[in-house]
Amino acid sequence: MFKLALKNTLFYKGRSTATAVLTFASTILFILYISLTNGSHNAILENSLKIYTGAIEIYHKDYRDIGGNEYLIQNVKAITDKLAKIEAIEAYSTRYETYGLLSNKEHSAASMVAGIEPEKEKILSSLESALTEGAFLDKNSANCVYMGIELAKKLKLGIGDEVAFIGSASDGSFAADIFRVCATFKTGSFEFDSSSSFIARSYFDELMYAKNRASYITIKLKNIDDAEKVNSQIITIIDDENLESLTWKTLMRNMVESMEVDAVFGYISLSLFMVVIFFVIMIYGFINVSSRIKGFGVLRCIGLSKRNIFSILFYEILILSILATVLATPIAAYICYYYSINPIVIEGIADIYKDYGIVLNEIPFDFNLFTIGWNLGVIYLLNFLSILYPYMYINSFGPFEATRHV
Amino acid sequence: MIKLQNVNKYFYRGEPREVHALRDINLIIEAGEFTLFRGPSGCGKTTLLNVIGALDSCDSGEIFLQEREITALSEGERTNLRLHEMGFVFQAYNLIPVLNVEENIGFVMRLRGFSDSDIKKRVLEVATLLEIDNKLKSLPNALSGGQQQRVAVARAVAAKPKIILADEPTANLDSKNSEILIGMMRELNEREEISILFASHDELIMRSVTRIVTLIDGAVADDYKQ
Ligand SMILES: Nc1ncnc2c1ncn2[C@@H]1O[C@H](COP(=O)(O)OP(=O)(O)OP(=O)(O)O)[C@@H](O)[C@H]1O
Ligand SMILES: [Mg+2]
Numbered sequence: 082m083f084k085l086a087l088k089n090t091l092f093y094k095g096r097s098t099a100t101a102v103l104t105f106a107s108t109i110l111f112i113l114y115i116s117l118t119n120g121s122h123n124a125i126l127e128n129s130l131k132i133y134t135g136a137i138e139i140y141h142k143d144y145r146d147i148g149g150n151e152y153l154i155q156n157v158k159a160i161t162d163k164l165a166k167i168e169a170i171e172a173y174s175t176r177y178e179t180y181g182l183l184s185n186k187e188h189s190a191a192s193m194v195a196g197i198e199p200e201k202e203k204i205l206s207s208l209e210s211a212l213t214e215g216a217f218l219d220k221n222s223a224n225c226v227y228m229g230i231e232l233a234k235k236l237k238l239g240i241g242d243e244v245a246f247i248g249s250a251s252d253g254s255f256a257a258d259i260f261r262v263c264a265t266f267k268t269g270s271f272e273f274d275s276s277s278s279f280i281a282r283s284y285f286d287e288l289m290y291a292k293n294r295a296s297y298i299t300i301k302l303k304n305i306d307d308a309e310k311v312n313s314q315i316i317t318i319i320d321d322e323n324l325e326s327l328t329w330k331t332l333m334r335n336m337v338e339s340m341e342v343d344a345v346f347g348y349i350s351l352s353l354f355m356v357v358i359f360f361v362i363m364i365y366g367f368i369n370v371s372s373r374i375k376g377f378g379v380l381r382c383i384g385l386s387k388r389n390i391f392s393i394l395f396y397e398i399l400i401l402s403i404l405a406t407v408l409a410t411p412i413a414a415y416i417c418y419y420y421s422i423n424p425i426v427i428e429g430i431a432d433i434y435k436d437y438g439i440v441l442n443e444i445p446f447d448f449n450l451f452t453i454g455w456n457l458g459v460i461y462l463l464n465f466l467s468i469l470y471p472y473m474y475i476n477s478f479g480p481f482e483a484t485r486h487v
Numbered sequence: 488m489i490k491l492q493n494v495n496k497y498f499y500r501g502e503p504r505e506v507h508a509l510r511d512i513n514l515i516i517e518a519g520e521f522t523l524f525r526g527p528s529g530c531g532k533t534t535l536l537n538v539i540g541a542l543d544s545c546d547s548g549e550i551f552l553q554e555r556e557i558t559a560l561s562e563g564e565r566t567n568l569r570l571h572e573m574g575f576v577f578q579a580y581n582l583i584p585v586l587n588v589e590e591n592i593g594f595v596m597r598l599r600g601f602s603d604s605d606i607k608k609r610v611l612e613v614a615t616l617l618e619i620d621n622k623l624k625s626l627p628n629a630l631s632g633g634q635q636q637r638v639a640v641a642r643a644v645a646a647k648p649k650i651i652l653a654d655e656p657t658a659n660l661d662s663k664n665s666e667i668l669i670g671m672m673r674e675l676n677e678r679e680e681i682s683i684l685f686a687s688h689d690e691l692i693m694r695s696v697t698r699i700v701t702l703i704d705g706a707v708a709d710d711y712k713q
Binding site: 085088089091092093375376379380381382383384385386387389479480481484 | 537540542543562563566567569570571573574575577579581583584585586594595598599642643
């Protein structure tokens with residue numbers, strides 16, 4: 082049967098080529114489409130995580146909803162000691178965030194001012210790599226402020242300029258100081274760049290009475306996919322019902338939701354795409370088969386079983402699918418690979434997604450052999466499904482009836 | 488031996504356009520007979536060949552091939568029966584266009600699992616007999632009608648079936664080619680003890696066969712051996 086199928090595909094060159102080309106094109110489109118979708122999602126996720134949000138963050142309950150000094154984490158050291166024991170955690174850092182008024186002689190602006198551990202932030206976030214001018218903080222930075230570039234512009238500040246800070250310390254008392262702009266940063270997120278500034282905790286804690294307290298602890302994992310698992314581990318180890326430990330999925334719910342919506346639309350358009358491929362291949366196969374009803378009838382008459390007929394159709398589509406995918410896969414994989422390393426640049430993409438912290442106008446593809454593997458599986462499946470209806474159509478004729486079919 | 492007992496066949500049974508295509512057919516065809524079914528167009532010749540060849544079912548009556556009741560077989564069993572015991576020659580040759588002459592002739596044997604060397608030997612044997620041995624590597628569409636029909640006969644006989652059913656095998660051939668074909672089939676019939684059943688109007692066939700069954704309106708009107 083295989084040989085006959087092979088000869089059929091070679092004999093009917095036109096329609097074999099057309100089927101193979103269809104499969105070829107749909108394989109390439111399909112792989113690229115999935116790769117692009119996955120790639121852009123990964124990029125959004127990675128960028129937003131890298132800037133400032135951790136894979137997991139630990140808060141005092143209600144801090145995120147209500148905020149304020151009552152909901153600071155106390156006795157931070159006890160918690161971080163416990164975190165140090167968890168294998169899967171690559172790094173953690175404590176942050177003390179507060180809001181205050183920054184002003185120079187003429188301008189003032191409200192800003193988040195956060196006390197950070199500069200050495201640890203280098204590992205945890207991309208704050209350091211967002212540096213545009215000056216030098217990133219370290220623990221001897223004293224009253225140096227690391228300021229978002231948009232905020233600096235708003236306040237008309239340059240490197241070395243002084244700026245007054247007014248806020249309230251962790252005990253509720255009045256806190257004021259003069260900071261000096263040591264460096265500016267640009268993440269690409271306008272929101273963030275226009276309302277954030279950072280001070281080394283070593284200095285800021287004194288001012289704010291914030292020693293051994295924190296707004297939250299941010300955690301970086303060795304592998305982000307472990308987030309849920311490690312999170313439950315953290316909850317068990319810390320064992321404090323006043324604290325909550327949340328993964329990025331919760332922390333960035335808005336973004337995750339929009340990504341999921343995006344994914345749902347992705348899947349809808351994907352299934353439309355597959356339905357189209359399916360019908361194109363099937364209708365094409367059906368037309369082919371209809372024109373061969375007579376031939377199949379003859380085969381049935383001289384003693385081929387229905388199973389034999391099915392085998393012929395199956396092998397034909399198998400041969401063509403293999404041919405098409407063998408050609409298409411390396412091409413598609415190479416394109417994915419190429420664009421995963423050299424992402425496509427689309428001007429303006431960052432503007433659309435800047436709320437989510439997309440920094441670059443780049444859309445990387447995802448190069449993942451497993452994904453390509455299941456994509457191929459889907460293509461084969463569609464192709465095989467597409468012979469079922471033509472097969473049933475053939476069988477709707479009796480053997481002799483079919484030989485008379487025109 | 489083929490035995491038909493009270494075979495009836497209808498098309499569109501129960502509808503106003505019902506056709507009673509075969510009426511109470513009773514026939515015994517001995518092994519090795521060279522038989523012609525004849526009669527006016529629409530009398531049921533093709534239908535009769537088809538029910539004997541297990542291509543079609545009948546509505547009542549029984550057909551036996553040797554001891555086996557064809558009419559009681561499942562579809563799969565009938566397919567198997569066609570493969571192992573029957574050979575078919577069609578009016579329109581119906582060769583497999585993608586296979587060359589040699590492969591076409593050997594096709595049924597291959598399906599039945601004969602060894603390559605057996606197939607090769609037998610193909611050459613029947614091809615020589617039918618004088619197409621010089622065309623073994625050609626594709627069917629490179630052959631004349633007469634040659635194609637000889638390939639079809641070769642395909643039908645190659646696997647040594649018990650019966651060959653040939654529906655108007657000469658309808659597309661000129662008289663010279665018809666004569667050659669019938670002569671060769673007669674030779675095969677005698678040499679290999681294959682029963683051959685024709686359905687045809689062809690005078691030529693009428694002169695060559697050993698038995699003529701005349702059908703009229705689906706019933707046997709006349710049956711004589713010459
Ligand atoms: N598949 C079918 N569906 C409906 N009616 C059919 C079918 N096949 C044959 N018939 C009818 O059965 C009757 C016998 O047809 P059959 O084909 O056996 O005649 P025939 O003797 O072979 O005729 P011809 O010499 O023209 O080939 C005819 O009336 C025909 O119309
Ligand atoms: Mg007929």
